[in-house]
Amino acid sequence: MITIDQTMLIQIVNILILIVIMNAVLYRPIRTILNERRDRLQTLRKDVETFNHNAELRVEEFDQKLQGARIKAKNALDEARSAAKTAGNETLGQVRQQADADKANQMSTIGKELAAAKQQLQGQIADFANDMAVKILGRAL
Secondary structure, three states, X not given: XXXXXXXXXXXXXXHHHHHHHHHHHHHHHHHHHHHHHHHHHHHHHHHHHHHHHHHHXXXXXXXXXXXXXXXXXXXXXXXXXXXXXXXXXXXXXXXXXXXXXXXXXXXXXXXXXXXXXXXXXXXXXXXXHHHHHXXXXXXXX
């Protein structure tokens, strides 16, 4: 059984003093350390959010630059292709003109040679006919 006397009063005072001492020595520093830790974690979270935001911005900027570079490269490639095609068409046209000119020269040369050969053969027709008649008849005419 509990009896209420002086010792109980002393125990209550003793507990109150212990609470004050524990609060001053133990609880207050622990709360201070926990508050500092909470503040550091909040600061780190903000830093991480800032870093992530900056990283996203840089990735977007990189993507935009990459897209711009791709567009420039495609345009340069298209220009090079069209320039090459134009140059090829011009060269092909020149080659065709040269080929047509060479063909015309060769045709005129062949035509002249054919006319000369025909004229030469025309002059030799009488001799050929005479030679054939000699061979067919077996005697001189």
